[in-house]
Amino acid sequence: MARQTVADGVVSLELAASSGESLPPWQPGAHIDVVLPTGVTRQYSLCGPVKDTARWRVAVLREPDGRGGSQWIHDHLVEGGELRVRGPRNNFPLRPAARYLFVGGGIGITPLLPMIAEAEATGAEWSLLYGGRTRASMAFLPELEGYGERVTVRPQDQYGLLDLAGYLGDPDPSALVYCCGPAGLIDAVEAHCAGWPTGALNVERFAAAAVRQPADDEAEQPIEVELRASGTTLTVPPGLSVLKAVEQAGVPVLSSCEEGICGSCETSVLEGEVDHRDSLLTDDERAANDTMLICVSRARGRRLVLNL
Numbered sequence: 502m503a504r505q506t507v508a509d510g511v512v513s514l515e516l517a518a519s520s521g522e523s524l525p526p527w528q529p530g531a532h533i534d535v536v537l538p539t540g541v542t543r544q545y546s547l548c549g550p551v552k553d554t555a556r557w558r559v560a561v562l563r564e565p566d567g568r569g570g571s572q573w574i575h576d577h578l579v580e581g582g583e584l585r586v587r588g589p590r591n592n593f594p595l596r597p598a599a600r601y602l603f604v605g606g607g608i609g610i611t612p613l614l615p616m617i618a619e620a621e622a623t624g625a626e627w628s629l630l631y632g633g634r635t636r637a638s639m640a641f642l643p644e645l646e647g648y649g650e651r652v653t654v655r656p657q658d659q660y661g662l663l664d665l666a667g668y669l670g671d672p673d674p675s676a677l678v679y680c681c682g683p684a685g686l687i688d689a690v691e692a693h694c695a696g697w698p699t700g701a702l703n704v705e706r707f708a709a710a711a712v713r714q715p716a717d718d719e720a721e722q723p724i725e726v727e728l729r730a731s732g733t734t735l736t737v738p739p740g741l742s743v744l745k746a747v748e749q750a751g752v753p754v755l756s757s758c759e760e761g762i763c764g765s766c767e768t769s770v771l772e773g774e775v776d777h778r779d780s781l782l783t784d785d786e787r788a789a790n791d792t793m794l795i796c797v798s799r800a801r802g803r804r805l806v807l808n809l
């Protein structure tokens with residue numbers, strides 16, 4: 502593992518397999534789970550060249566108000582140190598398009614870097630609007646400035662809030678919008694893209710979006726969850742997640758963020774209607790009702806049957 506400071510509060514880590522073997526392939530938008538010795542698991546987007554199978558690059562912003570993962574990396578992970586990682590996994594794939602409008606906020610630039618490289622390689626038309634608090638806090642500027650006028654860098658202390666209306670313009674059926682950054686930026690981009698074709702906007706959140714709370718007349722009820730493959734049925738009381746109930750029943754299941762943003766706990770639904778409370782699935786995926794993120798989502802009725 503090699504580390505380098507790439508902006509105020511941001512370190513870039515280059516990870517290679519301790520065995521010296523090649524790393525698994527990945528596509529732009531993919532992230533890895535970093536499992537820290539403290540027991541915390543955090544997701545970081547891969548932001549180096551896709552073709553480099555010898556090392557993976559991620560960038561970590563120190564988040565003083567976070568759950569301690571980024572602080573541990575900043576304070577304790579030294580050059581040459583070891584990290585446990587899982588993945589890669591991709592919840593934010595780059596779909597083919599003639600034109601891409603990328604919007605990055607702060608450390609949200611990371612998944613966009615390999616997307617930009619891919620868009621450039623395929624000859625697509627693309628541009629990037631990159632915002633951050635100050636220029637010094639914005640990582641990878643030298644790398645991005647090599648792309649010339651396609652990249653617009655707008656530190657907030659010089660320019661104020663990003664001019665999304667001017668940048669995104671009118672809905673363009675040939676274009677896809679990819680945005681990653683803080684919740685306020687994503688919400689603003691979502692509002693601007695409300696009139697765009699379904700699926701044109703693709704976002705990745707670091708933190709869970711505001712979750713629908715049950716109305717007073719539908720106060721949380723216990724639900725019955727059948728784990729068909731295990732032949733077990735559980736009662737999940739209000740206040741306990743389906744994920745925790747499944748774990749307590751001794752059925753192994755992957756999880757990481759426990760906030761409905763990383764996708765690792767995604768589980769097939771065989772019966773029952775899901776009350777989706779995640780920040781990851783698309784509207785179409787929700788409507789299909791055949792998958793759910795069991796760390797946060799529950800049932801609309803009293804019963805679910807899961808393929809676990």
Ligand code: FES
Nearest residue numbers: 757759764766796
């Ligand atoms: S654990 Fe991350 S979405 Fe459920």
